Amino acid sequence: MLSSAPMAMRAAARRAVRSSPSITTAPSSNRCVVGLTNVRSLSSARSARPIVHRAVSGIASQQRRGIAATTNPNPPLGKKNASNDVPSRIGLIGARGYTGQALVELLNNHPYMDLRHVSSRELAGQELQGYSKRKITYENLDAEAVLQLDSEVDCWIMALPNGVCKPFVDILNQGEKKSLIVDLSADYRFDDSWTYGLPELKKRSDICQSSRISNPGCYSTGSQLGIGALLDHIDRNKTINVFGVSGYSGAGTKPSPKNDVKLLHDNLIAYSLTGHIHEREVAHSLGLGQGEVALMPHVSSWFRGIHLTISIPLKEVMDSRTIRQIYQDRYAGEKLVKVVGEAPMVKDIAGKHHVEIGGFAVDSTGKRVVVAATIDNLSKGAATQCLQNMNLALGYAEYEGIPVA
Numbered sequence: 001m002l003s004s005a006p007m008a009m010r011a012a013a014r015r016a017v018r019s020s021p022s023i024t025t026a027p028s029s030n031r032c033v034v035g036l037t038n039v040r041s042l043s044s045a046r047s048a049r050p051i052v053h054r055a056v057s058g059i060a061s062q063q064r065r066g067i068a069a070t071t072n073p074n075p076p077l078g079k080k081n082a083s084n085d086v087p088s089r090i091g092l093i094g095a096r097g098y099t100g101q102a103l104v105e106l107l108n109n110h111p112y113m114d115l116r117h118v119s120s121r122e123l124a125g126q127e128l129q130g131y132s133k134r135k136i137t138y139e140n141l142d143a144e145a146v147l148q149l150d151s152e153v154d155c156w157i158m159a160l161p162n163g164v165c166k167p168f169v170d171i172l173n174q175g176e177k178k179s180l181i182v183d184l185s186a187d188y189r190f191d192d193s194w195t196y197g198l199p200e201l202k203k204r205s206d207i208c209q210s211s212r213i214s215n216p217g218c219y220s221t222g223s224q225l226g227i228g229a230l231l232d233h234i235d236r237n238k239t240i241n242v243f244g245v246s247g248y249s250g251a252g253t254k255p256s257p258k259n260d261v262k263l264l265h266d267n268l269i270a271y272s273l274t275g276h277i278h279e280r281e282v283a284h285s286l287g288l289g290q291g292e293v294a295l296m297p298h299v300s301s302w303f304r305g306i307h308l309t310i311s312i313p314l315k316e317v318m319d320s321r322t323i324r325q326i327y328q329d330r331y332a333g334e335k336l337v338k339v340v341g342e343a344p345m346v347k348d349i350a351g352k353h354h355v356e357i358g359g360f361a362v363d364s365t366g367k368r369v370v371v372a373a374t375i376d377n378l379s380k381g382a383a384t385q386c387l388q389n390m391n392l393a394l395g396y397a398e399y400e401g402i403p404v405a
């Protein structure tokens, strides 16, 4: 919950901070140093203590919020710095959808984030349910309206279908204030001016300093974490095959055969068996060539959770134990990746925030391993990863507000 101080008092405090004559712009040369220090702090925060108040405060995020760098840019863990009393103000575009709902739930439990605006064309005028920190009414916000509200928001989350959020991004790009934008769609995942927010495999320091974060989706995140640890051992002349089955929430709320519960009953539907956009995304992001990864997606009758069976060709003979150890070493300390022995089950991952990787069955040649991974498409496949990225970019401890099992 947010602090119990009345809203008016906190608003006055925020105005005071913003209008402070002592506010200056930190020299750009400081940014990288602070960013790197942040990353070190984050690692120690992860291993050292469960509760970290706004222990790291990214210069980039302070500048976005009009707050000067403090003289001590890296305050001790557990101590608040000057900006800590001011929760980050969040706008959620596409709040009616499945990922939007998952984000509302997470933000409701985040100690330093304050949801301010939620948009839905269908629910405009209705009260947002499941958010207890304040009363919020759904608004129908177009791009112009979002720009008008930008001064009241530190971070916009775009939880819109693919191909819809460009006008919002374009208009915010024109504005002077560079609020953080995290986009859940696939629209900017190949755009080099955006940061691809997969913390476990990319540079956290880049995410910390970014104001445009493209959030990888469910198949992409599960596949990359399932393959990424073995990159140095893959036979690049052969194809990595990923057989995936998703729960139907992966298809969103817009009615289609892929979320038709009647059609899915006792059924499994294969779709986009070649050329799915996430196939290209996985290869691109892992630094592999087109055609090196084959993704075969399916959807079935459960609501949330994805199972991925990944067959990886190896360039040398390896055994199961060695491979499992490679995964354990690669993901040591990562709270949202669990390496297990047996192939994980999709029923165990629903509602959880991590990815589980196991199986590690090596065939009789010793040159092919089959790895199984499970991920909740709405959590680590979308909302949890979004919050992880927001925490990093807004200067909070990476797992703040994320129930880590």
Ligand SMILES: NC(=O)C1=CN([C@@H]2O[C@H](COP(=O)(O)OP(=O)(O)OC[C@H]3O[C@@H](n4cnc5c(N)ncnc54)[C@H](OP(=O)(O)O)[C@@H]3O)[C@@H](O)[C@H]2O)C=CC1
Pocket (backbone or CB within 6 Å): 093, 094, 095, 096, 097, 098, 099, 100, 119, 120, 121, 122, 123, 159, 160, 161, 162, 164, 184, 185, 186, 216, 217, 218, 249, 250, 251, 252, 253, 254, 377, 378, 381, 382
């Ligand atoms: N579902 C999943 O498991 C995952 C989804 N994603 C990605 O996240 C994004 C959101 O997915 P999801 O929550 O499932 O989608 P939903 O279909 O459940 O929700 C879409 C949301 O966008 C709004 N919306 C739809 N069309 C428009 C439009 N033209 N203009 C403005 N608002 C619109 C809808 O509200 P309203 O119609 O009321 O305005 C709704 O709130 C997608 O890009 C998806 O690819 C990523 C990972 C996993």
Ligand SMILES: CC(=O)N[C@@H](CCC(=O)OP(=O)(O)O)C(=O)O
Pocket (backbone or CB within 6 Å): 184, 185, 186, 216, 217, 218, 219, 220, 246, 247, 248, 249, 250, 251, 252, 258, 278, 297, 298, 299
């Ligand atoms: C069952 C189903 O339809 N799933 C979606 C994947 C959802 C997802 O991964 O979202 P991103 O598109 O943002 O990555 C699909 O195949 O397009």
